[in-house]
Amino acid sequence: MEEKYAITVDDLTVAYNYKPVLWDIDLAIPEGVLMAIVGPNGAGKSTLIKSILGIIKPIAGSVKIFGKPYSKQHKEVAYVPQKGSVDWDFPTTALDVVMMGTYGSLGWIKRPGQKEKKASLEALEKVGMLSFKSRQISQLSGGQQQRIFLARALVQNASIYLMDEPFQGVDATTERAIINILKELRKAGKTLIVVHHDLQTVPEYFDWVTFLNVKKIATGPVKDIFNDGNLTKTYGINYKVSVQE
Amino acid sequence: MNFTEYIDLLFTDYTLQTITLGTAVLGALCGMLGSFAVLRKQSLLGDAISHAALPGIALAFLITGSKDSNTLLIGALISGLVGTFWIRGIVKNTHLKSDTALGLILSLFFGFGMLLLTFIQKMPNANQAGLDKYLFGQAATLLTSDVWTMCVIAGLSLLVLLVFWKELKLMLFDADYTKSLGFNIKFLDVLITFFIVVSIVVGLQTVGVVLMSAMLLAPAAAARQWTNSLSVMVGLAAIFGATSGVLGTAISASANNLSTGPVIVLIAAVFVLISFVFSPKRGLLFREIRYWNNRKDLQLNKTLAFMYHIVKTHENIDHPHAIKILNSFQGFTRKSLQKLEDREYITLNKSMWSLTEKGFEKAANLYNQSEENE
Numbered sequence: 001m002e003e004k005y006a007i008t009v010d011d012l013t014v015a016y017n018y019k020p021v022l023w024d025i026d027l028a029i030p031e032g033v034l035m036a037i038v039g040p041n042g043a044g045k046s047t048l049i050k051s052i053l054g055i056i057k058p059i060a061g062s063v064k065i066f067g068k069p070y071s072k073q074h075k076e077v078a079y080v081p082q083k084g085s086v087d088w089d090f091p092t093t094a095l096d097v098v099m100m101g102t103y104g105s106l107g108w109i110k111r112p113g114q115k116e117k118k119a120s121l122e123a124l125e126k127v128g129m130l131s132f133k134s135r136q137i138s139q140l141s142g143g144q145q146q147r148i149f150l151a152r153a154l155v156q157n158a159s160i161y162l163m164d165e166p167f168q169g170v171d172a173t174t175e176r177a178i179i180n181i182l183k184e185l186r187k188a189g190k191t192l193i194v195v196h197h198d199l200q201t202v203p204e205y206f207d208w209v210t211f212l213n214v215k216k217i218a219t220g221p222v223k224d225i226f227n228d229g230n231l232t233k234t235y236g237i238n239y240k241v242s243v244q245e
Numbered sequence: 246m247n248f249t250e251y252i253d254l255l256f257t258d259y260t261l262q263t264i265t266l267g268t269a270v271l272g273a274l275c276g277m278l279g280s281f282a283v284l285r286k287q288s289l290l291g292d293a294i295s296h297a298a299l300p301g302i303a304l305a306f307l308i309t310g311s312k313d314s315n316t317l318l319i320g321a322l323i324s325g326l327v328g329t330f331w332i333r334g335i336v337k338n339t340h341l342k343s344d345t346a347l348g349l350i351l352s353l354f355f356g357f358g359m360l361l362l363t364f365i366q367k368m369p370n371a372n373q374a375g376l377d378k379y380l381f382g383q384a385a386t387l388l389t390s391d392v393w394t395m396c397v398i399a400g401l402s403l404l405v406l407l408v409f410w411k412e413l414k415l416m417l418f419d420a421d422y423t424k425s426l427g428f429n430i431k432f433l434d435v436l437i438t439f440f441i442v443v444s445i446v447v448g449l450q451t452v453g454v455v456l457m458s459a460m461l462l463a464p465a466a467a468a469r470q471w472t473n474s475l476s477v478m479v480g481l482a483a484i485f486g487a488t489s490g491v492l493g494t495a496i497s498a499s500a501n502n503l504s505t506g507p508v509i510v511l512i513a514a515v516f517v518l519i520s521f522v523f524s525p526k527r528g529l530l531f532r533e534i535r536y537w538n539n540r541k542d543l544q545l546n547k548t549l550a551f552m553y554h555i556v557k558t559h560e561n562i563d564h565p566h567a568i569k570i571l572n573s574f575q576g577f578t579r580k581s582l583q584k585l586e587d588r589e590y591i592t593l594n595k596s597m598w599s600l601t602e603k604g605f606e607k608a609a610n611l612y613n614q615s616e617e618n619e
């Protein structure tokens with residue numbers, strides 16, 4: 001069974017101030033899936049993503065990206081943080097934020113040039129935000145800010161995308177636009193891991209799912225494991241979601 | 246001394262030139278680095294650092310017996326750094342919030358510093374006077390060598406900002422993302438914190454422990470109001486800081502016995518006040534004006550939209566209607582009808598009104614927009 005995994009997580013345990021937030025997580029995410037991470041608020045979804053990215057140091061366990069530690073593979077991974085994690089009143093423009101996606105491949109000190117600018121404009125175009133390129137970021141709507149974050153990840157040109165609630169606070173049009181881009185990326189062979197809140201849309205949007213609530217409840221293809229049993233185990237209450245077969 | 250005498254003196258008096266240059270460079274340095282403290286929401290940190298530096302000054306004097314400012318400032322630097330990294334250690338390793346840790350270290354170090362200063366004052370040896378200038382600052386004691394130190398540090402800071410501009414900006418905006426791109430955020434953090442500590446320490450002799458954090462924050466807070474670009478903000482903050490330094494020195498030199506440090510800080514505070522009221526994009530004044538204009542426009546648009554509804558049911562746009570029909574609708578006054586006519590949206594004819602082509606289009610657009618926004 002020599003399947004190729006984009007991300008493998010082994011015995012991962014994370015705690016803030018001695019309070020365990022993730023407990024003994026094992027995950028093997030196959031390459032090329034579009035995976036949802038679902039779980040209630042405070043389940044540790046953001047923490048899991050940050051641990052995979054090496055932003056948070058776990059107290060135990062390890063994470064491998066294509067079989068190697070994150071520090072060697074950061075160019076393979078693009079991150080879309082939760083929108084609320086930054087101060088949108090920061091003095092900068094939409095294009096400037098997207099350009100930040102090129103900083104990783106530039107490395108230390110080297111400044112972005114024409115090539116990076118062109119790639120950033122293309123990413124803006126792709127998310128339908130080209131006409132907002134010079135807009136101060138505080139003047140963007142929530143959905144537009146989310147698109148800017150997506151464009152910044154796109155410009156990284158990575159193989160793996162980790163996204164923390166990219167549909168949070170966006171209107172239906174933006175949600176459509178974003179999911180179309182995600183599906184396109186998967187078709188191009190990318191691996192996408194998305195923290196997702198709307199359980200109704202899981203079967204429509206995703207082909208793989210991980211249930212998380214401090215512990216890993218289940219992980220696998222949506223059609224096999226997205227059922228009321230796992231939802232109830234994850235959310236604690238008797239959950240009924242009509243899953244279209 | 247009046248102002249013209251001051252100008253004359255500025256061209257002839259070496260001491261005044263030294264002090265003016267010193268306060269200008271210090272202001273620029275503080276403005277530049279203060280922008281980073283403001284944008285990282287570390288406003289209290291400056292206060293903690295400057296207060297934490299005090300015992301270092303006293304200890305340096307006790308150990309070396311020298312009052313040479315560079316010696317004392319090394320002491321200040323060491324205790325400032327110890328205080329800063331102690332605060333960070335507390336925040337990282339305990340449940341205490343950062344403002345609690347800041348307050349704790351600030352009072353602990355400042356209290357200890359004051360204790361040492363009192364002790365030094367009671368010492369029999371006569372060489373102790375003058376250390377208290379570090380409390381409120383005394384620009385008049387600036388020597389050429391002090392100004393040189395400031396210039397070197399300002400130059401180094403500028404160099405660091407230029408070299409690591411991209412990384413520092415990224416970290417300011419989104420630290421987690423910076424880490425995910427493989428940048429060593431600890432290095433960047435220590436780098437910028439180190440230079441903030443250094444700039445506070447070199448300002449102590451001029452502005453003093455108590456007011457130093459205002460010197461760091463005020464020019465940056467003022468600059469933020471005028472621009473939406475980080476580089477412009479840092480540049481403006483440097484200019485505001487330098488101007489505060491020069492003006493503060495001028496005023497205190499012209500009016501005898503006004504101490505320079507507090508005057509510089511006051512000028513910086515005036516910059517903040519003016520910026521918060523008058524800046525076109527974020528200032529209170531223009532916000533208020535925009536608010537009233539919007540309200541007036543809203544009133545007009547409401548009337549126009551109402552007219553549009555009536556006109557839509559007719560074949561030709563310019564079909565005249567009685568003003569009376571508008572009576573059932575609260576949102577119009579004679580004045581607002583006049584305004585609509587001034588803008589060529591409607592034409593008035595005695596007791597009748599009719600919509601113009603332009604008015605119809607405007608109203609139709611209003612309609613589309615409000616639908617799009619929903």
Ligand SMILES: Nc1ncnc2c1ncn2[C@@H]1O[C@H](COP(=O)(O)OP(=O)(O)O)[C@@H](O)[C@H]1O
Nearest residue numbers: 016017021039040041042043044045046047048
């Ligand atoms: N920086 C932090 N310090 C302390 N506790 C935290 C921190 N970040 C998150 N937590 C706690 O960890 C738990 C999991 O948080 P998170 O990963 O953000 O959950 P989710 O993204 O699933 O809502 C929550 O109980 C939260 O309160």
Ligand SMILES: [Mg+2]
Nearest residue numbers: 045046047082
């Ligand atoms: Mg979260």
